[in-house]
Amino acid sequence: MIVTMHFSRVIGGCNKDLELTFSEPIALQWEDESYGIIDLPDILPKCSKDTFTNWTYPTLIVPDSKWADLYAASTHTEEEYKNHKVTHFAFIAMNDLLHVLSEKKPSAKLIEVANA
Numbered sequence: 001m002i003v004t005m006h007f008s009r010v011i012g013g014c015n016k017d018l019e020l021t022f023s024e025p026i027a028l029q030w031e032d033e034s035y036g037i038i039d040l041p042d043i044l045p046k047c048s049k050d051t052f053t054n055w056t057y058p059t060l061i062v063p064d065s066k067w068a069d070l071y072a073a074s075t076h077t078e079e080e081y082k083n084h085k086v087t088h089f090a091f092i093a094m095n096d097l098l099h100v101l102s103e104k105k106p107s108a109k110l111i112e113v114a115n116a
Helices: 065-073 078-083
Strands: 002-004 014-020 025-032 057-061 087-092 094-101 107-112
Touching: 014 025, 065 087, 065 094
Parallel strands: none
Antiparallel strands: 002 014, 014 107, 025 094, 057 087, 087 094
């Protein structure tokens, strides 16, 4: 599964996009940014660039994720659950949230923007 963050579409942003490839995703959930069905931390990190300091950082690993723990509890033995590696990745775009569960980190690369 490939997730592309279109940073090049943001005015004043960078001229490349970020492509993340999950080789074996476990679960995927899209939601409108206003719903907040899957829990995120109460305080989210902000971007550091001066023009974007009010913007939430767009790529997150959610610590102590209830969603990841719930999945692991239903698929792992009690002993396996104690050390599970199910990780909740969150991608925050202008109007959307994308949540991914995976036991493996994605590969990431910057991609050139195709001229349209």
